[in-house]
């Protein structure tokens with residue numbers, strides 16, 4: 001059984017409906033240790049035959065048998081494997097990958113073997129040494145002479161330890177001296193027991209082989225042994241695998257570095273979109289935080305007051321009302337409350353006024369109390385403006401002092417002024433002109449005037465964040481007593497909550513507008529990748545010839561897009577944080593608040609969205625690259 005056997009191989013090309021028969025029935029057998037020169041007229045079908053033998057073309061009739069096993073009807077994957085394991089290609093135009101160093105070019109087939117990284121490198125260096133180029137291994141192909149390039153391509157063809165070498169016009173572009181040297185290397189390879197198939201036009205080159213096969217008009221018309229073939233050797237071959245993700249990534253990385261300026265521009269373009277989104281979100285967080293901070297410093301948004309739905313109803317709330325409110329989910333407490341408008345103070349000769357007396361201490365944020373504490377029985381908490389009216393020079397000294405306080409109550413359906421001396425428990429600084437005291441204090445003051453205490457509102461507190469306020473308010477507003485809506489809720493929380501909804505809406509609209517530039521960068525990535533596929537068509541052909549699978553080619557472009565996305569977004573995040581630092585340092589002094597707050601969540605969102613967009617943008621170009629025909633790609637200029 002021969003190593004390689006061709007049986008009645010026929011191949012036609014079609015131009016429209018016209019059939020051009022190129023191979024018209026090739027029957028021939030080759031063995032390892034042979035150095036075969038394929039001679040023939042130009043256009044006789046030699047390259048077409050080599051493509052079939054090399055597993056690059058599977059559209060033919062007849063059969064190619066390798067060790068008796070047919071190559072036909074094989075899947076793409078099996079043909080990829082066949083090229084990796086069995087074939088090494090050497091081309092007339094060398095077909096080295098220009099953005100990789102010599103070492104990396106030779107490493108490509110080795111990365112498709114199961115050898116360890118260090119063994120791969122060792123073997124690549126040995127092979128470069130064998131062809132006399134070890135000291136040039138860090139150069140790029142464009143820094144070499146033609147003869148040197150061909151030697152690199154021989155080293156690369158041998159790297160995967162193939163059983164057969166296909167050399168299509170290997171010396172076509174070389175001077176006589178280099179031709180001689182290359183042929184010597186090819187002969188040495190045959191001597192090692194490999195099958196070497198060399199396509200040539202030159203009789204001189206053909207004479208170097210052990211056998212000449214001549215083709216005319218798509219058929220073999222001469223098959224002549226020149227000398228004995230070299231002995232076959234049974235040595236272990238390298239086990240192959242498809243290109244690993246890491247190797248693909250490294251190739252992409254090398255390509256990015258090779259086209260550095262262009263890629264920096266693309267990264268910059270992508271950055272604009274991601275940066276705008278991250279920055280808008282950060283600014284939104286800052287503005288929302290600032291507004292909330294300002295509001296919360298004045299009031300407690302989780303404190304609500306429940307009044308009668310009917311504003312003409314001045315009746316006292318009952319225990320049953322309080323229990324009803326207490327049972328509402330997320331209400332942490334509900335207490336009797338009293339309020340009255342139009343408060344007057346007298347301290348010595350000084351008078352002052354305040355808008356409202358309330359028993360709801362929680363409406364005042366305790367952090368705003370400048371001096372003293374919240375009031376106990378027979379005490380009041382007043383605001384700074386009121387205190388300053390009573391003692392301009394040293395308002396804080398009023399804490400602990402007694403002031404005459406007058407508020408208006410209802411007696412027999414008429415307004416009735418109630419006057420009593422209360423101790424000032426504390427002074428707070430806020431714009432709300434409230435006077436706070438306890439329920440019992442009011443009750444006692446009214447009793448002194450023979451007035452029955454009325455609970456004018458229910459003072460309730462809501463658990464959790466400000467987000468709980470609106471739902472709880474809605475529930476209470478909807479509650480019915482005797483089939484009628486009974487309560488009306490007021491408090492700062494619902495305003496804060498509504499305000500936040502509007503601010504969030506504005507942030508998302510702004511971020512979405514900024515996001516339009518992401519669409520632009522996605523289109524940019526699509527265009528760039530299509531250009532990249534066009535530029536790297538030859539490289540795709542080379543990689544496919546070396547046994548890379550379609551998915552490896554796809555991965556090459558997907559990883560290019562993803563890497564670009566990672567770089568743009570990570571730089572955007574860094575720039576965003578730097579700008580945040582700069583702006584906040586400048587503004588902090590003026591408003592006492594960090595107005596830009598990019599959260600880790602925003603940063604991660606930016607990076608993830610950038611990767612997803614680039615990933616999606618890479619699908620079409622990457623598929624185009626993967627589907628390219630290896631033979632056509634190899635002939636790309």
Ligand SMILES: Nc1ncnc2c1ncn2[C@@H]1O[C@H](COP(=O)(O)OP(=O)(O)OP(=O)(O)O)[C@@H](O)[C@H]1O
Nearest residue numbers: 013014020022040041042043044045046047048049
């Ligand atoms: N993709 C193709 N579509 C149509 N015709 C093709 C295609 N590839 C090759 N041919 C034709 O097939 C014939 C054989 O081409 P092939 O390249 O195999 O010849 P060759 O013997 O290698 O020639 P040369 O020595 O000049 O390289 C030629 O006439 C060529 O024009």
